[in-house]
Amino acid sequence: MQLPDDAAGTSTPRDTPMHDDRSGHYFATSPTAASVPASVRLELPEGTFRLVTDRGVFSADRIDPGTRILLRDGPDPAPEGTLVDLGCGYGPIAVTLAMRSPNARVVAVDVNERALALCATNAASLGLGNVSVATPAEISDDLLVDELWSNPPIRIGKPALHQLLDEWLARLAPHGRAILVVQRHLGADSLQAWLVENGRPTQRLASRKGYRLLEVRPS
Numbered sequence: 358m359q360l361p362d363d364a365a366g367t368s369t370p371r372d373t374p375m376h377d378d379r380s381g382h383y384f385a386t387s388p389t390a391a392s393v394p395a396s397v398r399l400e401l402p403e404g405t406f407r408l409v410t411d412r413g414v415f416s417a418d419r420i421d422p423g424t425r426i427l428l429r430d431g432p433d434p435a436p437e438g439t440l441v442d443l444g445c446g447y448g449p450i451a452v453t454l455a456m457r458s459p460n461a462r463v464v465a466v467d468v469n470e471r472a473l474a475l476c477a478t479n480a481a482s483l484g485l486g487n488v489s490v491a492t493p494a495e496i497s498d499d500l501l502v503d504e505l506w507s508n509p510p511i512r513i514g515k516p517a518l519h520q521l522l523d524e525w526l527a528r529l530a531p532h533g534r535a536i537l538v539v540q541r542h543l544g545a546d547s548l549q550a551w552l553v554e555n556g557r558p559t560q561r562l563a564s565r566k567g568y569r570l571l572e573v574r575p576s
């Protein structure tokens with residue numbers, strides 16, 4: 358399928374089979390696809406880890422290339438405080454943050470309940486007691502976030518994505534930051550421009566294989 362040139366900037370959301378199941382979007386609350394558990398290898402400089410995945414969750418057959426770049430080329434996470442993985446899926450970002458910052462509290466958030474259950478299982482099987490999972494509705498209004506990490510759900514469409522980011526970036530502590538990975542062809546540059554126009558200083562930390570790593574500071 359031809360991908361939209363700038364999904365985060367101008368186009369309506371679409372999905373590729375890799376990111377979807379045949380009976381629902383990966384961002385469905387309760388995926389309708391029958392469960393078919395599988396596993397993927399998360400290869401990090403620290404070692405290689407197996408994560409369980411399933412149908413109906415994002416990139417169930419491999420670690421998403423954008424996520425790989427985020428974890429390989431991204432900065433070190435804050436050593437302590439509250440780190441949020443927004444749109445955690447089965448948890449590659451959340452478990453990596455938890456391993457790299459054992460004294461931090463990692464909150465993994467997703468609307469997809471199957472993804473949350475997988476993320477909890479993956480954190481537990483890696484012995485990571487500093488990860489908790491939550492739906493957005495379970496997050497308290499006064500949660501203060503030191504770092505927000507995300508491979509965000511671009512395909513929910515621009516208005517929903519902007520609303521989601523507005524909501525979460527407003528939770529950043531004054532010294533906090535967000536680290537995002539976004540595909541250039543899915544609107545990374547227009548997303549960066551929108552963030553800056555809305556008073557959130559945003560710089561590109563890296564650009565690799567068509568992905569941008571963005572660091573966003575609070576207004």
Ligand SMILES: C[S@@+](CC[C@H](N)C(=O)[O-])C[C@H]1O[C@@H](n2cnc3c(N)ncnc32)[C@H](O)[C@@H]1O
Nearest residue numbers: 383384415424444445446467468469508509510
């Ligand atoms: C691009 S995927 C990234 C998944 C995972 N972090 C990874 O790297 O494999 C985006 C995730 O955002 C989730 N999502 C969609 N809308 C959301 C929302 N409003 N709040 C939180 N998560 C959401 C989707 O269910 C999906 O798991």
